[in-house]
Amino acid sequence: MAATISYTKDHEWVRIEGDTAIMGITAYAAEQLGDVVFVELPEAGKALKKGDAGAVVESVKAASDVYSPISGEVVEVNDALDASPQTVNEAPETDGWLMKLKLADAGEVDDLMDEAAYKEFVATL
Amino acid sequence: MTATSDDTLNQTPLHALHVELGGRMVPFAGYAMPVQYEGIIAEHRWTRDQAGLFDVSHMGQRFLVGPDHATTAATLERLTPGALGTLGLGRMRYTLLLNDAGGIIDDLMVTRSISEDDDGTLSLVFNAARKEIDDDYVRSALPDDVSLHAAEDRALLALQGPQAAAVMERHCAKAGDLTFMRATSAAFDGIDCHVSRSGYTGEDGFEISVAADKAEVLARTLLAEAEVKPIGLGARDSLRLEAGLPLYGHDLDETTSPVEADLSFAVAKSRRESGGFPGAERIRRELETGPSRLRVGLRPTGRAPVREGADILAPDGETIGMVTSGGFGPTAEAPVAMGYVAHAYAKPGTTLQVSGRRGAEPAEITALPFVPHRYFR
Numbered sequence: 001m002a003a004t005i006s007y008t009k010d011h012e013w014v015r016i017e018g019d020t021a022i023m024g025i026t027a028y029a030a031e032q033l034g035d036v037v038f039v040e041l042p043e044a045g046k047a048l049k050k051g052d053a054g055a056v057v058e059s060v061k062a063a064s065d066v067y068s069p070i071s072g073e074v075v076e077v078n079d080a081l082d083a084s085p086q087t088v089n090e091a092p093e094t095d096g097w098l099m100k101l102k103l104a105d106a107g108e109v110d111d112l113m114d115e116a117a118y119k120e121f122v123a124t125l
Numbered sequence: 126m127t128a129t130s131d132d133t134l135n136q137t138p139l140h141a142l143h144v145e146l147g148g149r150m151v152p153f154a155g156y157a158m159p160v161q162y163e164g165i166i167a168e169h170r171w172t173r174d175q176a177g178l179f180d181v182s183h184m185g186q187r188f189l190v191g192p193d194h195a196t197t198a199a200t201l202e203r204l205t206p207g208a209l210g211t212l213g214l215g216r217m218r219y220t221l222l223l224n225d226a227g228g229i230i231d232d233l234m235v236t237r238s239i240s241e242d243d244d245g246t247l248s249l250v251f252n253a254a255r256k257e258i259d260d261d262y263v264r265s266a267l268p269d270d271v272s273l274h275a276a277e278d279r280a281l282l283a284l285q286g287p288q289a290a291a292v293m294e295r296h297c298a299k300a301g302d303l304t305f306m307r308a309t310s311a312a313f314d315g316i317d318c319h320v321s322r323s324g325y326t327g328e329d330g331f332e333i334s335v336a337a338d339k340a341e342v343l344a345r346t347l348l349a350e351a352e353v354k355p356i357g358l359g360a361r362d363s364l365r366l367e368a369g370l371p372l373y374g375h376d377l378d379e380t381t382s383p384v385e386a387d388l389s390f391a392v393a394k395s396r397r398e399s400g401g402f403p404g405a406e407r408i409r410r411e412l413e414t415g416p417s418r419l420r421v422g423l424r425p426t427g428r429a430p431v432r433e434g435a436d437i438l439a440p441d442g443e444t445i446g447m448v449t450s451g452g453f454g455p456t457a458e459a460p461v462a463m464g465y466v467a468h469a470y471a472k473p474g475t476t477l478q479v480s481g482r483r484g485a486e487p488a489e490i491t492a493l494p495f496v497p498h499r500y501f502r
Binding site: 038 | 160161164165166167169359362363428429430432452453455460482483
């Protein structure tokens with residue numbers, strides 16, 4: 001069974017693999033931002049609470065905060081985005097992931113939307 | 126960004142075409158305007174490589190009408206530091222409306238009539254967000270025999286890029302005869318229009334003023350050419366930033382003087398002595414002794430863009446200025462910005478710091494433009 005992906009109203013996605021959460025921004029968010037030219041990622045080891053601004057995605061025109069969908073410690077960031085930030089546009093929900101967190105509270109993911117609910121939410125925007 | 130706010134926005138004559146082409150419409154200076162179609166970087170690069178079509182119908186097209194050129198030009202010269210009396214037929218010039226303190230109320234293009242038959246008229250193009258302010262200011266200074274008229278029934282299109290001339294010549298032979306900052310009246314596939322060789326991208330190109338009800342036909346004709354794609358406001362901004370061209374409301378405001386803005390070329394030599402325009406004393410003094418601050422180009426050393434509003438710091442950490450435009454330059458392939466710094470720090474090559482949301486980061490003063498102009502002179 002494929003790992004399930006959960007979504008926030010701020011257009012982040014998170015995929016749980018064991019006690020690790022991989023997160024990024026959704027295709028909708030990437031489309032809205034436009035061409036990404038720089039991604040600012042946190043240091044490994046940083047503790048993020050659910051809703052903290054964990055990363056910044058900068059497009060040609062503007063900078064946007066990315067909020068952590070869940071609480072946890074940053075264990076890895078996607079360093080490949082330094083050289084090719086446009087991957088966030090090209091593959092936002094796969095190769096364009098932003099960071100991996102060590103889950104602090106696995107229950108938090110239950111508060112997020114599943115894919116069907118997120119699609120419904122985006123359709124209202 | 127709510128759906129209801131769109132109801133109160135003005136639409137240009139090309140609104141339906143923008144929507145049909147998939148333009149992402151955003152509010153800008155009271156108009157619904159396309160910020161992008163396929164993407165800012167792709168549109169920016171297309172304009173530098175081929176030809177981009179811009180709708181700039183939101184800008185304020187005006188006619189200043191007097192009995193003869195000398196009278197009309199003298200009227201406008203009382204508000205600007207340009208030498209407009211010596212402007213030839215069909216010649217275009219960049220100038221500035223100034224307030225009594227020598228601050229810039231707006232920057233604008235002025236074009237003298239094409240032919241002697243209707244001489245005494247100057248065509249003006251105001252920034253969209255400054256139209257009403259400019260109208261009031263100019264009207265307050267008009268003698269009885271000069272009047273200002275809005276050309277609200279006209280659209281304004283810009284075709285910009287190295288292929289613009291080849292495309293224009295297929296439909297409007299006279300356009301190809303123009304050199305930079307010259308204008309003519311012409312027929313574009315039989316449509317009457319006013320064409321100038323000018324623009325806001327640093328590239329060769331044309332601006333075409335046409336009756337509103339003919340604008341869509343003209344735009345569709347241009348877009349049918351293989352070299353032409355529609356370009357939104359996002360790329361218009363990144364193109365002009367790379368070209369070192371200031372944007373009113375960001376790089377220029379009512380406190381900025383022409384000298385501070387590095388627009389001294391718009392202060393005609395003949396008028397530096399004679400004066401007779403608002404703020405002439407301040408401007409003469411700044412030309413002699415240097416302004417307290419100067420508009421400069423800035424290149425952040427890293428890959429992260431700096432944005433409008435970031436502080437500019439001297440090496441010792443003292444704040445010496447502010448970023449007024451900043452973003453990513455797709456042709457420069459790097460972040461680019463402009464801002465104002467104290468005169469002592471304005472020399473290209475000076476290393477400073479910029480401090481925005483990430484804190485202080487190194488940046489270098491860079492000569493403008495970031496990308497060389499390619500005007501057809």
